[in-house]
Amino acid sequence: MKSEKLVFFRPNQEYHKKMHWAQEGISAGFPSPADDFKELRISIDQEVVGNEEATFYARVSGESMQGAGLDDGDLLVIDRSLEPVDNKIVVCFIDGEFTVKRLKVTKDEVLLIPENPKYQSIKVTEENELIIWGVVTYVVKKL
Amino acid sequence: MFVLVDCNNFYASCERIFQPQWEGKPVVILSNNDGCVIARSNEAKALNIPMGAPAFKYKQQFKQQGVKVFSSNYPLYGDMSNRVMTILEKYTPNLEIYSIDEAFLYFTGFDLFNLEREGQRMRKQVHKWTGIPVSVGIAPTKALAKIANKIAKKFMKRTQGVYAIDTEEKRIKALRWTKIGDVWGVGRKHKIRLEAIGVCNALQFAQLPDAWVRKHMSVLGLRLKKDLSGVSSIKLEEIIPVKKGIATTRSFEGTITQFSDLEERISTFATSCAEKMRKQRSSCNALLVFVRSDPHKKGGFSYRNSCVLPLPYATNSSILLSKYAVMGLQKIFKKGVHYKKAGVMIMGLIPTEKRQLSIFQNNNNKHLTLMQSVDRIHKRFGSHHIKLANQDLNRTWKMKQEHLSQRFTTELNEIITIK
Numbered sequence: 001m002k003s004e005k006l007v008f009f010r011p012n013q014e015y016h017k018k019m020h021w022a023q024e025g026i027s028a029g030f031p032s033p034a035d036d037f038k039e040l041r042i043s044i045d046q047e048v049v050g051n052e053e054a055t056f057y058a059r060v061s062g063e064s065m066q067g068a069g070l071d072d073g074d075l076l077v078i079d080r081s082l083e084p085v086d087n088k089i090v091v092c093f094i095d096g097e098f099t100v101k102r103l104k105v106t107k108d109e110v111l112l113i114p115e116n117p118k119y120q121s122i123k124v125t126e127e128n129e130l131i132i133w134g135v136v137t138y139v140v141k142k143l
Numbered sequence: 144m145f146v147l148v149d150c151n152n153f154y155a156s157c158e159r160i161f162q163p164q165w166e167g168k169p170v171v172i173l174s175n176n177d178g179c180v181i182a183r184s185n186e187a188k189a190l191n192i193p194m195g196a197p198a199f200k201y202k203q204q205f206k207q208q209g210v211k212v213f214s215s216n217y218p219l220y221g222d223m224s225n226r227v228m229t230i231l232e233k234y235t236p237n238l239e240i241y242s243i244d245e246a247f248l249y250f251t252g253f254d255l256f257n258l259e260r261e262g263q264r265m266r267k268q269v270h271k272w273t274g275i276p277v278s279v280g281i282a283p284t285k286a287l288a289k290i291a292n293k294i295a296k297k298f299m300k301r302t303q304g305v306y307a308i309d310t311e312e313k314r315i316k317a318l319r320w321t322k323i324g325d326v327w328g329v330g331r332k333h334k335i336r337l338e339a340i341g342v343c344n345a346l347q348f349a350q351l352p353d354a355w356v357r358k359h360m361s362v363l364g365l366r367l368k369k370d371l372s373g374v375s376s377i378k379l380e381e382i383i384p385v386k387k388g389i390a391t392t393r394s395f396e397g398t399i400t401q402f403s404d405l406e407e408r409i410s411t412f413a414t415s416c417a418e419k420m421r422k423q424r425s426s427c428n429a430l431l432v433f434v435r436s437d438p439h440k441k442g443g444f445s446y447r448n449s450c451v452l453p454l455p456y457a458t459n460s461s462i463l464l465s466k467y468a469v470m471g472l473q474k475i476f477k478k479g480v481h482y483k484k485a486g487v488m489i490m491g492l493i494p495t496e497k498r499q500l501s502i503f504q505n506n507n508n509k510h511l512t513l514m515q516s517v518d519r520i521h522k523r524f525g526s527h528h529i530k531l532a533n534q535d536l537n538r539t540w541k542m543k544q545e546h547l548s549q550r551f552t553t554e555l556n557e558i559i560t561i562k
Contacts, residue, residue, distance in 0.1 A: 051272070052226075052229075053226040053229050053230050053272050053273065054226075054271075054272035054273065056551070056552060056558075056559075057552075057555065057558045058558050058559045058560065058561045059558055059559070059560045059561070060560070060561060061560040061561060061562050062562045064562065075555075075558075076561065080271060080272050080273070080274070081271065081272045091561055093163045093164075096164050097562065098559055098560075098561045098562070099561060099562050100561045100562070131163055133163075133274075
């Protein structure tokens with residue numbers, strides 16, 4: 001793999017401008033203004049949580065979405081504020097159970113599609129009780 | 144105009160978000176130690192399960208009627224409340240949190256047509272983002288907004304959960320519909336006195352002569368009357384919500400940065416909550432502390448956090464609540480933040496006489512006498528600087544929580560799993 005494909009995240013430059021380093025001639029005993037900023041590290045939260053009030057987490061169980069990179073035990077970041085449109089990976093509650101699948105909306109049908117050939121698509125009919133609970137925005141995976 | 148946003152069956156709704164199979168089915172929530180019923184879904188209310196029903200007595204009935212029982216999960220309710228309030232705060236800087244599940248929003252310069260639409264928008268947004276259903280009441284005064292909210296809730300289908308009392312005709316109709324005992328702030332004693340002189344609904348009350356009201360119901364009664372007539376007169380703090388949570392929250396004039404300053408505020412808020420509870424003879428099972436920086440200030444370091452502390456047993460002791468509240472503050476306080484708002488809310492309110500006693504807790508009678516002495520000392524010296532030297536707050540009691548749901552939003556090991 002070529003190394004230039006890696007992107008390194010840096011602290012927000014805006015915060016940098018305001019930073020004062022204690023070494024730059026602040027006398028001992030004087031509280032360092034930098035103290036106020038010391039907790040502003042890179043935050044994964046800031047990156048993956050687009051909307052704090054609408055964000056929930058869930059743990060994947062099973063392999064039905066392996067093809068989309070969702071493995072057993074992975075952590076899902078779910079944003080309820082997003083519209084569940086065609087082709088999004090959604091968490092839904094169908095017939096008494098939570099499930100994560102890819103949403104397929106066509107003119108005449110709604111399908112919940114797994115990404116693993118061992119599993120079958122679910123065609124949503126009027127008899128099903130379906131709640132689309134939220135849209136998956138990130139998956140956190142331990143390597 | 145005042146907009147009252149009230150979460151429908153808040154505790155039950157919180158549980159249903161993560162267990163949607165209980166949607167439309169009877170749900171009850173029990174107090175600490177699974178003692179008695181502190182919250183019910185509409186379906187449970189329809190089965191005539193009363194508030195405060197002792198769990199052991201109703202065990203059989205719950206089973207027979209398929210009532211889903213939950214132990215109280217205060218960390219979950221606290222987090223969901225925080226989400227709802229933060230969303231509402233985006234609509235106006237003038238938000239007053241009235242209890243864990245209701246808030247008044249104050250709007251100026253909106254015409255009514257827009258406000259009703261705004262109410263629908265709030266309702267949809269809160270529901271979509273958090274899963275919590277809310278009702279919205281809109282009116283020129285708080286007492287009327289309270290009634291408008293009740294109408295929105297009662298006639299959900301027709302109102303779509305939003306109702307505005309925006310004409311004189313609607314006001315009169317609404318007041319006539321409201322029984323005198325259901326009027327915000329009219330207690331049992333006043334209800335009996337008013338009914339004795341033939342005042343059975345809010346409209347008749349609003350038409351009483353000022354002199355009569357002042358004589359029999361004090362200044363507060365008069366303000367209530369004015370409020371119902373459409374002249375805003377009631378301050379939020381004056382009427383204590385019964386049965387639900389109580390909250391004491393403030394926006395600071397400037398901002399607070401020091402822990403000690405904030406500690407003083409939080410302690411005062413907790414004491415004030417405890418006093419309100421003692422006044423209405425109730426005790427609480429948990430408390431929530433929250434802090435936030437100014438959400439409407441551009442730039443700067445924005446921070447908000449809250450924390451829920453379940454209490455080992457139901458209490459209304461100022462000292463205990465204040466201690467717990469400060470412990471909560473220690474958990475969430477962050478240096479360098481300019482705090483604009485903070486508050487203490489109490490949850491799981493039960494009548495003091497229905498409190499569950501357990502052999503491991505403080506002797507309640509002793510505690511009661513102590514609180515009475517403390518109240519007397521407070522009266523004389525006017526503050527709350529008494530500390531209990533022998534109270535070990537780090538001790539934890541093992542609670543009976545047989546029906547506890549997971550802390551879905553505050554504990555990574557307890558989030559939902561999805562196939």
